[in-house]
Amino acid sequence: MxxxxxPYIEHPLIKPGTMQARKYxxxxxxxxxxxxxxxxxxxxxxxxxxxxxLAAHRLERFGKSRxxxxxxxxxxxxxxxxxxxRFLNLEDVEFATVTGTTKPSDRRAVYNDSxxxxxxxxxxxxxxxxxxxxxxLREFSLLVIDETHHSVGLYAYPFVAGx
Numbered sequence: 001m002x003x004x005x006x007p008y009i010e011h012p013l014i015k016p017g018t019m020q021a022r023k024y025x026x027x028x029x030x031x032x033x034x035x036x037x038x039x040x041x042x043x044x045x046x047x048x049x050x051x052x053x054l055a056a057h058r059l060e061r062f063g064k065s066r067x068x069x070x071x072x073x074x075x076x077x078x079x080x081x082x083x084x085x086r087f088l089n090l091e092d093v094e095f096a097t098v099t100g101t102t103k104p105s106d107r108r109a110v111y112n113d114s115x116x117x118x119x120x121x122x123x124x125x126x127x128x129x130x131x132x133x134x135x136x137l138r139e140f141s142l143l144v145i146d147e148t149h150h151s152v153g154l155y156a157y158p159f160v161a162g163x
Contacts, residue, residue, distance in 0.1 A: 013056035058141040065141035123156035
């Protein structure tokens with residue numbers, strides 16, 4: 001670490017030396033740990049890092065729980081998976097992706113796989129799977145919603161978050 005650079009996050013579920021500690025992110029995280037939170041920050045200020053940190057805390061505190069990360073497009077789903085995998089100290093098999101291109105039987109297998117701790121998905125896929133009883137949200141301790149401006153009307157986000 002060079003002089004003047006921020007220290008790195010130290011948490012059992014964060015890979016050492018991968019995420020710099022930022023005071024404003026820690027403050028937002030403290031709020032997120034206490035209640036549902038809408039985090040609005042300009043691009044590049046670390047909303048994803050905050051979500052990763054929150055996921056680490058929830059997975060540590062609720063050991064058998066899971067995290068569900070929703071993003072409105074397959075490229076964003078993939079981007080979030082890569083970010084979470086870069087920082088979270090979990091095995092590759094503990095991450096899974098489900099989208100509309102994943103067969104329902106394969107999605108059911110992911111949901112039933114006790115090894116999978118973090119699932120990345122499109123909201124419409126999750127909505128469909130909830131409606132068809134392929135998925136139960138009771139085992140999740142955290143729902144991360146990216147691009148929350150889509151959380152209106154008949155879009156899938158309000159349905160999923162309302163359960």
